[in-house]
Amino acid sequence: MSHLDLLRTIQRVFRRAQLPMAYSQGFNPHPKISFSPALPVGVSSEAEYLDVELAEHMDESKIKLQLKGQAPAGMKFLEIVDIGFNRTALNAEINRANYQIRGLFKCNREDLDLCVQELLGQEELMVKKVTKKGIKEKNIRPGIFQLECKSDQKGLCLEMTLLTGSEGNVRPEHILELISNKCGLIIEEPLIKRTSLFIDNGQEQVSPLS
Amino acid sequence: MRQYIQNKLLPAVQKPARYLGDEWNAIKKPWDGAKVKMAFAFPDVYEVGMSHLGLHILYGLVNNQEEFLMERVFAPWVDLEERLREENISLFSLESYRPIKDFDVVGFTLQYEMSYTNILNMLDLADIPLRSKDRTEGDPLVIGGGPCAVNPEPLAPFFDCFLIGDSEEMLLEVLEAVSAWKDKEVDKEILLGQLALIQGVYVPDFYQISYNQDGTVSDINASDRNVPDRVRRRVIPDLDTAYFPVKPIVPHMEVVHDRIMLEVMRGCTRGCRFCQAGMIYRPVRERKQETLFQQAEELVKNTGHEEISLTSLSTADYSCVQPLVVSLLNKYQEQGINIALPSLRVDSFSVDLAKEVQRVRKSGLTLAPEAGSQRLRDVINKNVNEEDLISAVRGAFKAGWTNIKLYFMIGLPTETQDDLLEITRLAKDVLRLGRDELKLLGKGRPMITVSVSSFVPKPHTPFQFEPQDSRSLLKEKQEFLRENLKAKGLKYKWHNRNISFLEAVFAKGDRRVADTLETAWAKGCKFDSWDEHFSLALWEKAFDDTGLDPHFYANRNISYEEMLPWDHIDTGVSKKFLINEHRQALKHVLTKDCRWQDCTGCTICDRFDVANRLWGEVTIAAD
Numbered sequence: 001m002s003h004l005d006l007l008r009t010i011q012r013v014f015r016r017a018q019l020p021m022a023y024s025q026g027f028n029p030h031p032k033i034s035f036s037p038a039l040p041v042g043v044s045s046e047a048e049y050l051d052v053e054l055a056e057h058m059d060e061s062k063i064k065l066q067l068k069g070q071a072p073a074g075m076k077f078l079e080i081v082d083i084g085f086n087r088t089a090l091n092a093e094i095n096r097a098n099y100q101i102r103g104l105f106k107c108n109r110e111d112l113d114l115c116v117q118e119l120l121g122q123e124e125l126m127v128k129k130v131t132k133k134g135i136k137e138k139n140i141r142p143g144i145f146q147l148e149c150k151s152d153q154k155g156l157c158l159e160m161t162l163l164t165g166s167e168g169n170v171r172p173e174h175i176l177e178l179i180s181n182k183c184g185l186i187i188e189e190p191l192i193k194r195t196s197l198f199i200d201n202g203q204e205q206v207s208p209l210s
Numbered sequence: 211m212r213q214y215i216q217n218k219l220l221p222a223v224q225k226p227a228r229y230l231g232d233e234w235n236a237i238k239k240p241w242d243g244a245k246v247k248m249a250f251a252f253p254d255v256y257e258v259g260m261s262h263l264g265l266h267i268l269y270g271l272v273n274n275q276e277e278f279l280m281e282r283v284f285a286p287w288v289d290l291e292e293r294l295r296e297e298n299i300s301l302f303s304l305e306s307y308r309p310i311k312d313f314d315v316v317g318f319t320l321q322y323e324m325s326y327t328n329i330l331n332m333l334d335l336a337d338i339p340l341r342s343k344d345r346t347e348g349d350p351l352v353i354g355g356g357p358c359a360v361n362p363e364p365l366a367p368f369f370d371c372f373l374i375g376d377s378e379e380m381l382l383e384v385l386e387a388v389s390a391w392k393d394k395e396v397d398k399e400i401l402l403g404q405l406a407l408i409q410g411v412y413v414p415d416f417y418q419i420s421y422n423q424d425g426t427v428s429d430i431n432a433s434d435r436n437v438p439d440r441v442r443r444r445v446i447p448d449l450d451t452a453y454f455p456v457k458p459i460v461p462h463m464e465v466v467h468d469r470i471m472l473e474v475m476r477g478c479t480r481g482c483r484f485c486q487a488g489m490i491y492r493p494v495r496e497r498k499q500e501t502l503f504q505q506a507e508e509l510v511k512n513t514g515h516e517e518i519s520l521t522s523l524s525t526a527d528y529s530c531v532q533p534l535v536v537s538l539l540n541k542y543q544e545q546g547i548n549i550a551l552p553s554l555r556v557d558s559f560s561v562d563l564a565k566e567v568q569r570v571r572k573s574g575l576t577l578a579p580e581a582g583s584q585r586l587r588d589v590i591n592k593n594v595n596e597e598d599l600i601s602a603v604r605g606a607f608k609a610g611w612t613n614i615k616l617y618f619m620i621g622l623p624t625e626t627q628d629d630l631l632e633i634t635r636l637a638k639d640v641l642r643l644g645r646d647e648l649k650l651l652g653k654g655r656p657m658i659t660v661s662v663s664s665f666v667p668k669p670h671t672p673f674q675f676e677p678q679d680s681r682s683l684l685k686e687k688q689e690f691l692r693e694n695l696k697a698k699g700l701k702y703k704w705h706n707r708n709i710s711f712l713e714a715v716f717a718k719g720d721r722r723v724a725d726t727l728e729t730a731w732a733k734g735c736k737f738d739s740w741d742e743h744f745s746l747a748l749w750e751k752a753f754d755d756t757g758l759d760p761h762f763y764a765n766r767n768i769s770y771e772e773m774l775p776w777d778h779i780d781t782g783v784s785k786k787f788l789i790n791e792h793r794q795a796l797k798h799v800l801t802k803d804c805r806w807q808d809c810t811g812c813t814i815c816d817r818f819d820v821a822n823r824l825w826g827e828v829t830i831a832a833d
């Protein structure tokens with residue numbers, strides 16, 4: 001699902017739940033909804049955030065009750081918090097994302113660990129970005145805050161914390177690309193999951209709901 | 211299977227959301243709980259198919275019955291097709307991911323001729339033998355319905371039966387017959403015999419066609435069977451009480467018409483002589499305003515859509531359109547839900563309506579005068595004069611629209627260069643008017659798009675007797691317009707004339723072109739309505755290989771006496787009426803709309819015991 005599809009879906013969920021969304025003024029009113037940084041297509045997620053302004057005040061519990069059973073398969077409302085009117089937009093606040101990648105690892109743990117160490121040891125990691133103006137090279141190393149190989153009963157996985165939001169965006173696919181290009185290690189049929197989003201304000205890391 | 215396809219195949223194809231099948235309101239009935247299982251097959255991609263109202267109607271209708279279930283399948287895009295063929299995976303339904311060949315019935319909707327190769331391709335992908343004579347009791351019953359079923363002959367060998375007309379009742383009767391047949395374990399032949407007795411059902415195998423030396427049809431013979439000589443189209447007399455789905459599927463991804471479709475009426479009696487829909491959906495049957503209002507309420511609640519579209523062949527003609535629009539606006543405007551009117555007439559009443567519902571003039575306004583000159587508009591019975599057009603366009607500019615799209619057809623019967631010149635003159639007049647009006651408003655510059663399609667003579671219309679212009683003549687006409695529509699603020703768009711040519715062949719084709727169709731498909735033709743897939747060269751080879759002349763079907767003058775390949779299909783509109791209308795056309799005589807004036811004699815009301823059903827006060831003049 002693309003970000004636009006998600007936006008449309010959420011509006012429809014709210015309308016089905018008969019929640020009175022607040023609309024922007026003007027000729028072409030649209031509901032006042034803002035989203036956490038866009039989830040790349042094909043990436044699943046355990047937690048996304050959205051701000052919705054309602055036309056009238058409602059209790060969190062009532063909202064939750066009305067939303068019940070209105071979300072399509074694969075989508076669930078986890079928590080509803082009243083944040084008042086003075087918060088900045090989520091997109092501007094959230095700047096870190098955690099991802100987990102599973103799949104068919106065509107390599108062993110040791111090689112992968114070595115590769116991760118090598119990547120983290122670099123000052124510069126260039127990846128190609130396709131933009132409207134053509135292909136551009138970009139250094140994503142400053143946007144990689146953590147990268148680690150783990151194993152559990154389900155097998156190997158990669159976990160990482162990457163830059164996201166208005167300051168820039170590093171995609172988990174970039175990491176796969178680097179692992180393949182720099183170390184020749186391949187992970188087939190990768191399943192990528194965003195496990196959380198948070199805010200790093202320079203002093204501490206906080207959840208968007210705190 | 212679902213997991214395998216979703217994890218292994220879908221990540222590698224474009225728009226995987228087309229194939230997920232878990233949209234909001236999708237119905238997944240337990241497989242074993244249903245006695246008759248039907249797959250609704252749309253021979254084009256998901257986005258196109260999901261925008262089709264008929265799918266939603268039949269999907270809801272069939273799934274509402276305890277003993278039946280219906281699932282969906284669309285033409286997979288070429289990338290998925292490639293993977294399915296590589297891995298030998300049979301075409302599957304979206305809801306249960308079961309092979310299509312496991313269903314009892316596969317029903318294709320026949321919306322346009324250029325989707326025919328996709329039908330064969332889907333059957334092949336589903337491992338179902340293409341021709342009904344090669345299928346056995348273990349294969350699904352392959353049925354078809356929709357507007358193209360009024361001349362089903364080019365598809366006859368591939369289908370077990372066709373449903374002609376409104377399906378709401380007929381389809382359930384067909385499924386009941388299948389259900390009863392399943393109990394008895396007898397030949398399919400017996401089932402087909404049963405089906406042929408249901409009004410509206412045509413079993414092509416029971417009708418033998420013979421031909422004259424010159425290639426025309428000499429006889430359509432059903433005499434050795436207990437089946438009707440002519441198959442009568444099924445008509446639902448009262449649409450207001452007919453089934454309408456209030457929990458349609460809400461797609462995840464954007465589709466062509468991504469909104470609530472509220473069917474305000476069926477049928478149109480304006481009588482445009484080129485228009486097949488205006489003949490084969492008669493008479494006009496409206497829904498009551500209260501019914502629609504209630505359906506809208508449930509639809510909004512059940513879908514959460516942000517737009518309600520009032521659909522029909524000509525919504526401005528709905529007798530209660532104004533009060534309906536006002537009451538919907540009053541209720542939904544505040545909730546951010548728009549009202550859309552997809553089919554406007556060329557008059558200021560329509561523009562005023564559009565003005566009311568479209569507060570932002572974001573999309574342009576489309577008007578279809580169809581022909582440039584008054585003379586030719588009289589020939590085609592398009593009851594529009596230049597004053598109507600000019601006042602409509604002026605109203606639109608005054609209301610703030612800057613983009614106007616004008617829709618014309620070329621190659622209409624009796625057309626001359628003067629008529630084409632009139633298209634260019636009209637377009638330029640509109641442009642000039644736009645400049646003046648917008649200048650007064652201080653609103654920038656107008657953009658006029660002139661969109662031109664080529665006339666395709668369709669069966670069961672007064673123009674069925676007419677030839678299509680040759681492709682070289684169409685080319686000349688298209689180029690003439692291009693040369694003469696050059697101006698700042700004018701955009702000229704035209705349709706692929708080769709596609710229009712094949713459309714004409716298959717619209718008026720007989721049973722023999724089925725061979726060409728199969729040959730073309732075998733050569734790789736598919737998605738023919740998509741410019742990037744259409745290959746004239748392959749089609750030409752297919753006609754060569756099968757020894758048929760496509761011009762015989764598309765470009766020939768047909769006499770009134772000739773027996774036509776679709777003469778045994780009775781849509782309710784008599785051939786005599788069509789002949790008469792054709793004569794009137796050549797005399798430039800208009801025929802009025804029988805909704806607001808006297809009956810004009812198409813004969814359906816008497817013969818089929820139906821009538822135009824209007825609920826509102828008639829406040830709108832016919833012309």
Ligand code: SF4
Nearest residue numbers: 804809810812813815
């Ligand atoms: S029979 Fe007469 S009234 Fe009925 S649809 Fe035909 S022309 Fe109109």
